[in-house]
Amino acid sequence: MYSLDAAGSLMNYLWDSILWIFTPAHLSGPTGVWARLGEHLFYSGLSVLCAAVIATPLGLFIGHTGRGRALVIWLTGALRALPTLGLVTLLALLLGLGLLAPLLALTVLAIPPLLAGAYAGVESVDPAASGAARAVGMTEWQILTRVEVPLALPLLVGGFRSAFLQVVATATVAAFVPLGGLGRFIFDGLPVRDYPQMLAGAILVIVLALVSDAVFALIQRIVTPRGVRVARSGQDHAEILR
Amino acid sequence: MEWIFANAENIWRLTRDHFALSLPPIVLGLVFSLPLGWLAHRYRWSRGALLTVSGLLYTIPSLPLFVILPVLIGTKILDPINVVIALTLYAVALLLRTVTEAFDSVSPEVRQSSLAVGFSPLQRVTRVELPLALPIVVAGLRVVSASTVSLVSVGSLIGVSSLGDLFTSGFQRDFPTEIMVGIGGTILIAGLLDLLIVLGGRWCTPWMRPARS
Numbered sequence: 456m457y458s459l460d461a462a463g464s465l466m467n468y469l470w471d472s473i474l475w476i477f478t479p480a481h482l483s484g485p486t487g488v489w490a491r492l493g494e495h496l497f498y499s500g501l502s503v504l505c506a507a508v509i510a511t512p513l514g515l516f517i518g519h520t521g522r523g524r525a526l527v528i529w530l531t532g533a534l535r536a537l538p539t540l541g542l543v544t545l546l547a548l549l550l551g552l553g554l555l556a557p558l559l560a561l562t563v564l565a566i567p568p569l570l571a572g573a574y575a576g577v578e579s580v581d582p583a584a585s586g587a588a589r590a591v592g593m594t595e596w597q598i599l600t601r602v603e604v605p606l607a608l609p610l611l612v613g614g615f616r617s618a619f620l621q622v623v624a625t626a627t628v629a630a631f632v633p634l635g636g637l638g639r640f641i642f643d644g645l646p647v648r649d650y651p652q653m654l655a656g657a658i659l660v661i662v663l664a665l666v667s668d669a670v671f672a673l674i675q676r677i678v679t680p681r682g683v684r685v686a687r688s689g690q691d692h693a694e695i696l697r
Numbered sequence: 698m699e700w701i702f703a704n705a706e707n708i709w710r711l712t713r714d715h716f717a718l719s720l721p722p723i724v725l726g727l728v729f730s731l732p733l734g735w736l737a738h739r740y741r742w743s744r745g746a747l748l749t750v751s752g753l754l755y756t757i758p759s760l761p762l763f764v765i766l767p768v769l770i771g772t773k774i775l776d777p778i779n780v781v782i783a784l785t786l787y788a789v790a791l792l793l794r795t796v797t798e799a800f801d802s803v804s805p806e807v808r809q810s811s812l813a814v815g816f817s818p819l820q821r822v823t824r825v826e827l828p829l830a831l832p833i834v835v836a837g838l839r840v841v842s843a844s845t846v847s848l849v850s851v852g853s854l855i856g857v858s859s860l861g862d863l864f865t866s867g868f869q870r871d872f873p874t875e876i877m878v879g880i881g882g883t884i885l886i887a888g889l890l891d892l893l894i895v896l897g898g899r900w901c902t903p904w905m906r907p908a909r910s
Binding site: 540544548620628641642653656658660665668 | 753756757758759760761762764765768769771774840843844846847848850851853854855860861864865867868871872873876877879880883884887888
């Protein structure tokens with residue numbers, strides 16, 4: 456199909472696909488880059504939002520009470536082995552074409568990281584802090600909303616960060632079903648061997664993923680309460696303990 | 698059910714392909730991430746650089762990486778090697794952090810004692826730090842194995858044969874059974890590899906076994 460052995464072909468291909476992206480005819484219109492980017496963000500945002508409505512309260516509950524911890528661990532493990540492409544195609548057959556099936560698949564895949572983030576966030580709160588809050592007479596609800604959630608925010612947002620990235624990646628794959636979004640460029644280019652178009656799609660998704668990761672990293676930094684530095688690794692843990 | 702028996706040979710071939718594509722990234726991921734993870738654990742400069750690069754790498758979605766990789770390394774787009782290399786990169790990216798944290802978790806007292814009783818620097822790494830870090834590494838390897846087996850099927854979208862072929866063809870022929878067989882097979886492979894890793898980990902860390910009494 457494509458042999459890329461000619462010297463300098465690497466730059467040629469990349470250059471071709473960048474030219475492809477910035478061709479005015481490819482940028483605008485209902486199947487243009489901007490429209491596809493909008494679709495991609497819309498699908499991803501909507502499914503993470505739906506998943507958050509289910510997963511965040513549940514995760515906070517599990518973190519606060521310590522009940523159902525086994526469920527979270529089992530769910531994250533089980534869903535990791537579930538092939539995303541299998542889930543997307545199966546739901547599309549069972550629920551029919553349209554937006555419902557792919558959006559449901561994306562929502563299902565966004566739940567485990569959100570659940571884990573909320574649960575781990577609350578659980579990471581020093582028991583001395585929540586205990587002190589209880590001792591000064593706060594109700595359980597006040598402890599959760601005024602002590603645990605603020606302290607859990609960095610990890611909570613971390614859950615949104617990995618959920619969003621998971622969904623951005625899967626939405627690309629779901630273009631096979633077919634769904635709109637940036638993955639369309641890859642699947643539209645594939646059968647006609649339009650490599651610059653496929654490559655353009657790939658580059659756009661990668662840029663989207665890197666930019667959203669950076670945005671979430673920034674939000675994580677902003678919501679970290681003063682005086683709380685998230686221990687990023689065991690070494691930091693060790694330094695704190697010493 | 699009939700379909701499964703009629704296509705047993707094809708399913709078996711795809712299962713073997715799937716396994717063959719899953720194993721190298723997991724093994725290579727471990728081989729590369731052990732020295733790199735130790736390096737990240739040991740020096741401040743390498744820690745920042747390695748963990749940043751692996752974090753960025755892990756952010757890149759799989760299908761776009763499969764598409765862009767042939768251009769970057771000069772392979773053919775249908776070559777299965779693209780999938781193996783891409784999944785190896787993910788495995789290294791994911792394991793590197795775990796290995797770093799595993800080495801971090803070895804207590805300084807143990808490290809200093811090994812120095813005091815005369816272990817050479819290399820012996821200290823291979824005979825004291827690595828064995829103590831192993832349980833955490835094994836836990837990380839299990840995560841890598843499950844996600845690798847799951848991601849292999851995405852390769853079917855660009856024509857690299859695996860159990861993922863059952864997803865694409867099942868979808869195109871409107872035949873859910875085929876997709877379910879594919880999902881079942883993928884989970885079986887993941888389960889088998891997980892079992893092997895757990896057993897291997899137990900064999901390597903006999904001191905972790907509960908004492909019989």
